[in-house]
Amino acid sequence: MRKPASGRFAHFVETYGGLYLLDVMAWAIGIIIALVLRFDFAFTRIHWGWTLAVIGVAAALQLLFGWVFWVYRSRYQIGSFDEVRAVVFNVTAVTAVTWVFAFLVGYGNGIPRSTLVIAAPITFSVMGVARYMIRILTERSLKPAKAERVLLYGAGYLGIQTAKRLLTDAKSEYLPVGFLDDDPAKSNQEVRGVKVLGGIQDLGRLVRSTGATSLLVCIGDADAGMLRRLDTEADKLGVNVMVLPPLNQILDNSASISSVRELSIEDIIGRHPVRLSTESIAEYLQGKRVLVTGAGGSIGSELCRQLVNFAPKELIMLDRDETALQEVQISIAGHGLLDTNDVVLADIRDSDSLREIFVERQPEVVFHAAALKHLPMLEQYPDEAWKTNVVGTLNVLNAARAVNVGTFVNISTDKAANPTSVLGHSKRVAEKLTGWMAEQTGNRYLSVRFGNVIGSRGSMLPTFRNLIEKGGPITVTHPEATRFFMTIPEASQLVIQAGGIGRPGEVLILDMGEPVRILDVAKRMIAQSGKDIEIVYTGLRHGEKLHEVLTGDGEGNERPFHPKISHAHIGVISPDILDHDGWVARLNLTDAAEGRVQ
Known part of the structure; x- marks a missing residue:
């Protein structure tokens, strides 16, 4: 049910009363500084009565135009670019109308015509700084207090959004402490205090210096070859490798950026899907x-x-x-x-x-x-x-x-x-x-x-999983046998x-990339299970190739x-x-x- 007007106003005062008072202070600071600059710091030339009148008019108009442009009506996140645009319109409108008032009363009363022109950018700057500080304090309050420290691999768009999301989710189980990226152009990049600390070759040093226990892959096009390399390097350090949900699930809200999962065997031996025309x-x-x-x-x-x-x-x-x-x-x-x-x-x-x-x-x-x-x-x-x-x-x-x-x-x-x-x-x-x-x-x-199709009925992965659940052994035809997987x-x-x-x-x-050795898949699945499973070699079956070809x-x-x-x-x-x-x-x-x- 829609709230009555009095209820909406009470909510406005409770939610945005403090922000409005900050904006009024910004106008007071802007107008006073403008007059001081205009009179070359000759304070005796300032007519304080009419100055307070101009500030009062600006304060009243700030409330009016702040309501008109939705600055105080919960439409925009405080400190966002959308709110900045609204504040620009708000300040411009208040400046124009207040200038008319100052022009009418200013002659002979110590209020030069240029006062509002000088005051407007100063006021906007103060408003912007205030909003930035509010947003920083708000986000710090949302930062997870007790969370697993993670390094993010990939400082591109997805990595940046992931860092922002994890840093503003008080319930998140993960706290980003640094980026890894192999692109030299991103070596000085920083997002909300989270810096690019090096590349994958620096993983060991960064794990020790940051105390990270997991590595989160934030690359949408990460293929199996890249994931196998990351998994190998992380496994040497005892670090878990995790991945984000598929981008389409994030976009349709069936999964969130914070819904990360551990790297699966399918990630390691699969491929990035072909982009459809x-x-x-x-x-x-x-x-x-x-x-x-x-x-x-x-x-x-x-x-x-x-x-x-x-x-x-x-x-x-x-x-x-x-x-x-x-x-x-x-x-x-x-x-x-x-x-x-x-x-x-x-x-x-x-x-x-x-x-x-x-x-x-x-x-x-x-x-x-x-x-x-x-x-x-x-x-x-x-x-x-x-x-x-x-x-x-x-x-x-x-x-x-x-x-x-x-x-x-x-x-x-x-x-x-x-x-x-x-x-x-x-x-x-x-x-x-x-x-x-x-x-x-x-x-x-x-x-x-x-x-080979991963996970299809009767294929290798379900067979290996069943054998592991039963305590083994896992049967592999040949230690050097390789296959293509998707x-x-x-x-x-x-x-x-x-x-x-x-x-x-x-x-x-x-083009299915590099073939994968079946023995490596078996060893990885055994390691994931945490069980001591024997691998038995049975020899190639009749008609079976050691290495498949596609063409x-x-x-x-x-x-x-x-x-x-x-x-x-x-x-x-x-x-x-x-x-x-x-x-x-x-x-x-x-x-x-x-x-x-x-």
């Missing part, structure tokens, strides 16, 4: 009917959650796992009733059913995420890879061609580059079939290839971006649209020459590493 994405998704196969999987479900942000006319989620469909429906629609037409239960191995669904729903954009992905399992059962990854993909392609789908994105894997496993061969054939369909239709049928949101962003910039028949590949021999590395996305060109294969018997023969367990599919 929203214009190209909106153009091909907005108002379109979009279908996702494998919508209940790790990639497919995240893909669906991101696609809804681009306002498709209809999102059709297809999977053979009804429970997985229910889970993704809950995450997007807020219910898991499974009685709406946004979820479709079907198997991509069933060509007739797929064709009926495509003809009925008429999708315009298709993301093909359905696949079998576990390398050792498919080494044992190569026929299953044939049925799902090869024939299933062909079924989806044929159904898409039947309804003239304009954009088709096939999700592939780095194992398709120079393949040595059943999984790699099956996905390689899927890429070539997609390229063949692009030739046949002239539409944008293309593939996207990336490395998070589920990163992979989904790449897939969506590909549909906007990919050309017919291409394979788009994300195969002769595929090229063109980057015409995005500096982090390569456009590779591979051969095509016609479904007419697909031979199941030849597939089984070439992927015989005795020579799988040497076999090649056309």
Whole structure:
């Protein structure tokens, strides 16, 4: 309920009465100093009666215009730039009207015409200093009294805002005591008394001199390589490394700057997400009917959650796992009733059913995420890879061609580059079939290839966590084995971006930075758990590579649209020459590493 006028005035007097009195004093000081300067310090020439009258008029007008310009009505933070602007308008208005009064009474009464002109900047300066002191005292009262001392890595915009936020939050658990920044241009920078003390090479010295026990990373674009370096250096000193929540969570108020968290294994081995070209994405998704196969999987479900942000006319989620469909429906629609037409239960191995669904729903954009992905399992059962990854993909392609789908994105894997496993061969054939369909239709049928996806079902990190919880041991195939890693949101962003910039028949590949040694990941996870876990080496499994590659021999590395996305060109294969018997023969367990599919 709105307060009555008397209540609002009482609140004004209680809250801003002191500030108003300071402003009146500022006018008194300004006017008196102006007269002293005007009369060359001849105090006897000052007419104190009329001087007090001018000060009284200025005081009354200060209250009036202070109310008009919201200086005393809680609109602005005291000492902020917004308040400074309001005070400028306030002082200008008071000066103009008071000058008229002084002009009328000044002649012969010891008030020169220039008095107010001289007084105005002096008064504004005194007001500014008073407000600055009030703000400093207020912020000091909000400074956390008992908090963990932290160093901030990164003195850019995010670091500055983080320092300000932590210094003005009495409930904060962290107190910044210094910045680290490797940019020499910031070596003399200081924010609220928090100085840039050095770079990461000075971490040991600064930890000892400041007593800091944690290092907070304040760089929005910090990639895994940088975080691994920081983590290694901090670990030697027994210092925790922490990171801020994602910037989008801070902006939509689902997280605050003070909601820091410890560095996770995902931060260390992941990558900074590719920045999406929203214009190209909106153009091909907005108002379109979009279908996702494998919508209940790790990639497919995240893909669906991101696609809804681009306002498709209809999102059709297809999977053979009804429970997985229910889970993704809950995450997007807020219910898991499974009685709406946004979820479709079907198997991509069933060509007739797929064709009926495509003809009925008429999708315009298709993301093909359905696949079998576990390398050792498919080494044992190569026929299953044939049925799902090869024939299933062909079924989806044929159904898409039947309804003239304009954009088709096939999700592939780095194992398709120079393949040595059943999984790699099956996905390689899927890429070539997609390229063949692009030739046949002239539409944008293309593939996207990336490395291991962190946190996907059955992937390395969940497996390691389960083994650690059970007390170990952790099994690692080879001490030198390396892999490329990316998070589920990163992979989904790449897939969506590909549909906007990919050309017919291409394979788009994300620059995933440096590969990560699996043994280092295992050791880091064991260290985080605080348990004594044994690591057992099992040897590379059949068809498994020691080091993966992202681009195969002769595929090229063109980057015409995005500096982090390569456009590779591979051969095509016609479904007419697909031979199941030849597939089984070439992927015989005795020579799988040497076999090649056309």
